Amino acid sequence: MSRQKKENIAGILFSLPAIIGFLAFSLGPMVVSLIMSFTNYSISHATDFIGLGNYAELFSGQDTFFWNSVKVTLLFSAMNVPVCIFTAFLVALMLNSKKLRGRTFLRAAFYIPTILPIVATAMIFMWIMSPDFGLLNAILEVFHMPTSDWIYGNAALPSLLLMTAWTSGNIMVVFLAGLQGVPQELYESIEVDGGGAWAKFWYCTFPHMTPTIFFNTVMFVISSMQAFLPAYIMTQGGPNNKTNFIVYYLYRVAFEFQNIGKASSLGWVLFAMILIVVGALFWSSKYWVFYSDEA
Amino acid sequence: MRQKKKQRKRWIRTFLCFGLAVVWLLPFYWMVRSSLMGMSQIFEYPPVIFPDPVQWENFPEALTRLPFLTYFKNTLIIVVLCVGGILISCSVSAYGLSRVQWKGRDKVFYLLMTSIMLPYFATIIPSFVMWTKMGLTNTFVPLVLPSWFGVGTVSVFGGGMFNIFLLRQFFRTIPKELDEAARIDGAGHFTIFTQIILPLSKPALICVGLFTFLNTWNDFINPLIYLSDQEKYTIQIGLRTFIGVFSSQWHLLMAAAVFAIIPVLIVFLIGQKYFVEGIATTGLKG
Numbered sequence: 067m068s069r070q071k072k073e074n075i076a077g078i079l080f081s082l083p084a085i086i087g088f089l090a091f092s093l094g095p096m097v098v099s100l101i102m103s104f105t106n107y108s109i110s111h112a113t114d115f116i117g118l119g120n121y122a123e124l125f126s127g128q129d130t131f132f133w134n135s136v137k138v139t140l141l142f143s144a145m146n147v148p149v150c151i152f153t154a155f156l157v158a159l160m161l162n163s164k165k166l167r168g169r170t171f172l173r174a175a176f177y178i179p180t181i182l183p184i185v186a187t188a189m190i191f192m193w194i195m196s197p198d199f200g201l202l203n204a205i206l207e208v209f210h211m212p213t214s215d216w217i218y219g220n221a222a223l224p225s226l227l228l229m230t231a232w233t234s235g236n237i238m239v240v241f242l243a244g245l246q247g248v249p250q251e252l253y254e255s256i257e258v259d260g261g262g263a264w265a266k267f268w269y270c271t272f273p274h275m276t277p278t279i280f281f282n283t284v285m286f287v288i289s290s291m292q293a294f295l296p297a298y299i300m301t302q303g304g305p306n307n308k309t310n311f312i313v314y315y316l317y318r319v320a321f322e323f324q325n326i327g328k329a330s331s332l333g334w335v336l337f338a339m340i341l342i343v344v345g346a347l348f349w350s351s352k353y354w355v356f357y358s359d360e361a
Numbered sequence: 362m363r364q365k366k367k368q369r370k371r372w373i374r375t376f377l378c379f380g381l382a383v384v385w386l387l388p389f390y391w392m393v394r395s396s397l398m399g400m401s402q403i404f405e406y407p408p409v410i411f412p413d414p415v416q417w418e419n420f421p422e423a424l425t426r427l428p429f430l431t432y433f434k435n436t437l438i439i440v441v442l443c444v445g446g447i448l449i450s451c452s453v454s455a456y457g458l459s460r461v462q463w464k465g466r467d468k469v470f471y472l473l474m475t476s477i478m479l480p481y482f483a484t485i486i487p488s489f490v491m492w493t494k495m496g497l498t499n500t501f502v503p504l505v506l507p508s509w510f511g512v513g514t515v516s517v518f519g520g521g522m523f524n525i526f527l528l529r530q531f532f533r534t535i536p537k538e539l540d541e542a543a544r545i546d547g548a549g550h551f552t553i554f555t556q557i558i559l560p561l562s563k564p565a566l567i568c569v570g571l572f573t574f575l576n577t578w579n580d581f582i583n584p585l586i587y588l589s590d591q592e593k594y595t596i597q598i599g600l601r602t603f604i605g606v607f608s609s610q611w612h613l614l615m616a617a618a619v620f621a622i623i624p625v626l627i628v629f630l631i632g633q634k635y636f637v638e639g640i641a642t643t644g645l646k647g
Binding site: 070073077079080081082087088090093094095098099109157160163166167168172175176178181182183185186189190194198199201204208232239292299313317326329330334337340 | 407453456487630
């Protein structure tokens with residue numbers, strides 16, 4: 067056997083775990099779920115192909131929850147992405163100084179909420195947002211400001227942003243790493259030209275950070291549109307379906323109503339939505355993302 | 362004069378940072394504080410800031426109302442099996458995808474990378490149906506077996522293909538001459554992998570191990586879907602049940618939350634630098 071042939075066999079053998087895993091736990095289920103979305107598959111009765119029936123039911127408005135869940139998901143992502151990216155960027159800018167005292171401690175303090183189990187985080191926020199005994203309303207009262215019902219009332223969706231912003235440490239770390247790559251000479255030349263902190267930020271930091279902002283935005287849009295746990299643990303999609311995210315609705319359709327075919331079609335609708343939004347982001351990137359090697 | 366102004370600026374910045382950090386850690390403090398209070402004190406209004414007296418009994422009480430020790434044991438079994446599975450399967454695969462010259466290698470790698478884009482909620486339903494047909498729901502198999510094929514718990518950072526990506530990225534930085542020297546001595550791929558590549562890749566392996574530990578420890582969706590017997594629950598599912606059963610007994614709920622957080626905190630503090638570096642590499646090069 068030639069040496070190249072041996073290498074080919076060895077390479078495939080070594081890569082085999084990942085290849086099997088990909089086929090059995092990623093690609094396979096994806097294909098199956100696409101097929102299922104054209105059926106009325108359910109654990110309880112025989113399966114029939116119903117063509118685009120599930121999709122028709124969703125889009126025609128026959129399913130009264132669907133359009134609302136689309137609206138809620140898009141609204142949440144439209145708020146969540148800017149709020150978290152902005153918060154994380156601000157924190158990263160503040161922490162990005164070698165001379166800052168207690169830098170390691172500060173970095174850990176801002177990062178730790180990200181690694182906590184989501185159930186524990188949700189419990190903490192359910193407690194501090196309690197309308198009658200919660201910390202947040204107590205603080206608001208000290209400053210004579212109107213209190214809120216937070217996640218338990220009409221403001222449920224924006225209230226969740228407090229929790230998601232608190233756990234945006236991963237984005238912050240990526241920003242911190244990106245800030246290391248901003249060329250220091252540029253700051254000095256701006257200083258020589260008499261520019262202040264704002265000029266430094268606007269003409270140097272921000273343009274150099276646009277690729278990192280773009281990366282974080284894409285990653286975070288994808289995960290925001292798949293929001294599930296806050297609805298499942300904290301609000302049960304309520305009140306009044308105000309937090310009935312598509313994935314939460316999908317979960318209920320699949321595991322409470324046992325309608326697996328329809329849940330699969332919901333999954334594919336969301337997948338298409340994510341692809342459209344991410345595609346739009348990539349299209350827009352040529353207008354606002356600057357790669358220094360192209361300039 | 363200018364020096365003085367600069368120094369003042371630095372102090373303002375430090376002050377701002379620490380001020381924000383205090384606000385940031387407030388929810389955290391509130392959890393610990395509430396977990397050490399009695400039922401009546403926790404509902405006092407305006408809220409009491411320091412628990413007085415400190416009520417340690419909340420912890421044994423919260424942890425015995427539900428079989429948390431069983432949950433702890435279950436979680437630990439799953440975590441250990443997953444971390445082992447991911448470390449072995451991902452490092453082996455990453456070796457095949459980076460250090461062996463075979464036809465179509467890079468095409469296969471990019472194909473595998475597309476799994477990052479596949480949404481977990483679309484794959485989770487057919488997987489559930491598959492495990493049900495095999496009669497393996499309500500066992501740890503659906504939670505553990507995928508990790509032995511490089512598929513980790515879904516998460517934006519550190520899950521799924523990210524592990525293979527990170528390890529491959531790291532393996533590629535190891536000089537090729539080391540392999541060639543070993544090959545002249547008659548070593549095969551297996552020897553090169555175990556004797557040269559793995560020992561040199563400790564930081565990357567630690568990083569992958571830590572991420573897998575956290576993702577599996579914190580995983581909620583998979584245990585929620587696959588485990589139905591109380592005795593098989595993980596800590597996260599136990600906590601969720603706890604919310605339902607003891608709603609409004611916030612001192613006990615917070616004690617349980619503290620209990621679930623402690624292992625995560627310990628692991629984080631031990632491996633802090635690996636986390637930050639790991640995210641930075643996957644983030645920037647991804």
